[in-house]
Each structure stands twice: as structure tokens, then as C-alpha cells.
Amino acid sequence: MARYIEIHPVDPQPRLVTSVVERLRNGDVAAIPTDSGYALVCALGNKEGLERIRTLRHVSDKHHFTMLCHNFAQLGQFVIVDNADFRLAKSLTPGPYTFILKGTKEVPRRTLNPKKHTVGVRIPDHKITQAIVGEMGEPLLASSLILPGHEEPMTDGWEVNDELGNFVDIVVEGPCGTDGPTTVLNLVKRKISREGAGSTAGIEL
Numbered sequence: 001m002a003r004y005i006e007i008h009p010v011d012p013q014p015r016l017v018t019s020v021v022e023r024l025r026n027g028d029v030a031a032i033p034t035d036s037g038y039a040l041v042c043a044l045g046n047k048e049g050l051e052r053i054r055t056l057r058h059v060s061d062k063h064h065f066t067m068l069c070h071n072f073a074q075l076g077q078f079v080i081v082d083n084a085d086f087r088l089a090k091s092l093t094p095g096p097y098t099f100i101l102k103g104t105k106e107v108p109r110r111t112l113n114p115k116k117h118t119v120g121v122r123i124p125d126h127k128i129t130q131a132i133v134g135e136m137g138e139p140l141l142a143s144s145l146i147l148p149g150h151e152e153p154m155t156d157g158w159e160v161n162d163e164l165g166n167f168v169d170i171v172v173e174g175p176c177g178t179d180g181p182t183t184v185l186n187l188v189k190r191k192i193s194r195e196g197a198g199s200t201a202g203i204e205l
Contacts, residue, residue: 002031002165004157006173012131020170021135028169029053031145031160033176034068035126036096036197037153038145038160040168041068044108044138053141056167058148066098066120067107067139070130074139075121077106085187088203092185094125096177096197100186108141118188128174144181152180 003023007016024030029042029049040056042049044067054063069075072090080102081089089099103119121139124130133140144153145160154160157173165171183198190205 002161002168002171004161004165004171004173006157007128007131009127009174012128014131014135017128017131017135020132020172023170024132024136024140030170030172031154031157031164031168032129032132032170032172033126033157033174034124034129034142035094035177036124036144036180036182037155037176037178038157039068039142039153040145041140041142043136044141046141050141052167053143056164057143057146059143063143064120065141065143066122068129068133068142069121069123069139070133070136071123074133075123078104078139079107079119079121080104081187088185088187092198092203093123094130095123096125096179096182098122098182098184100184100188100193102188120184122182126176128172132172146181 005016024043027046029052031038031040040053098120100118100120103117107119146153155176155178161171179197181196183196184194186193192200
């Protein structure tokens with residue numbers, strides 16, 4: 001069974017955050033709340049964790065993972081972004097947006113789009129997520145926790161634990177956004193790939 005951890009939504013307890021991070025560094029897969037529903041996460045270099053998440057989601061090896069980041073400082077070595085796109089992303093984050101950008105050689109190859117060499121990145125507006133990724137010191141690989149046959153991410157920790165407690169190592173309990181998945185802005189193709197929880201009003205690509 002997964003370890004079920006309740007972390008304070010406004011003032012996350014450092015001891016509990018550290019315990020989650022230590023397990024992620026040791027290869028665990030966790031379900032954590034974000035500003036756009038629950039996400040399945042693992043450490044950047046965790047190849048087995050990626051495969052476990054693909055299996056849980058019933059997706060192929062072509063599924064695009066997102067790099068969940070604490071701030072722009074964590075992104076610097078992983079993506080190529082010009083000044084205009086940096087200003088746009090900075091104005092919308094933290095928040096429920098995913099940005100598709102060109103990845104650098106620092107991004108694990110298995111997480112890049114094999115043809116376009118792009119990667120999705122996001123900086124969530126969520127205290128618990130921010131605390132975990134900040135303590136991690138590097139981005140986490142993430143995939144929205146959308147069960148097979150469903151279109152929206154799961155939003156209740158107890159339900160995640162009931163459904164997936166035998167398949168993940170950690171379930172972090174906490175409130176999360178319920179407005180659906182993130183809005184995806186493809187800054188390589190210059191288009192809005194998906195309208196989601198983040199408003200697209202005034203966004204020009």
C-alpha cells in the first residue's frame with residue numbers, strides 16, 4: 001500500500017516534505033496535488049518510474065511528460081527560450097499553464113519529443129507542489145492523473161488512495177485545482193494546443 005501523507009496546504013511541514021523528496025530520490029512514484037488536479041510524478045532520471053506511470057495511465061512510449069518546476073531558475077539548463085517567450089511565461093506563472101519549448105541536452109532523451117526535441121514545462125501555483133519541487137532541487141517528471149476512460153484529472157486524495165494505493169508508493173493529501181487540465185501553449189509552433197484551466201484572454205502567439 002502507498003504511504004498516505006497529509007501535508008498542510010498553506011504551510012507545508014518541512015519534515016513531511018523532506019520525507020516525500022527522499023523517497024522520490026530513491027525511485028518512488030508519487031501522486032501529488034497541483035493547481036490543475038492530481039499528477040503522477042517521479043525523479044528526472046527514474047526510468048522505471050516513467051514506465052510505471054505509463055502503465056498506470058495506459059499510454060504509450062510516445063506520451064509526453066511534463067517537467068514540473070519550482071521556478072525559472074530550475075528551467076534554465078533544460079529549455080531554450082528567447083526573451084519574448086520568457087516574459088510571456090513569467091507573466092503567466094505560477095499557474096495552470098504548460099509551455100512547449102525546445103529542450104536542451106540536459107533533458108533525458110526519453111522525455112523529449114523524438115522528432116521535434118521539445119518538452120513541456122510548468123510552474124504550478126500550489127503550495128504543496130512548490131514545496132516538494134523546491135526541496136527536490138530539480139524538476140520532477142509529471143503526468144496528469146487521468147485514469148483510463150476519463151477525461152479530467154483526479155482531484156481527491158482519498159479517492160486517489162483508494163484507486164491507486166496498490167500501484168503508487170506515495171499519495172500526498174491536499175486540496176487541488178478542479179478546473180481541469182492545464183492550458184498548453186506551444187511556443188515552438190506558436191499556437192494554443194489546448195485550452196484548459198488557464199485563461200487565454202489576451203495571449204498572442
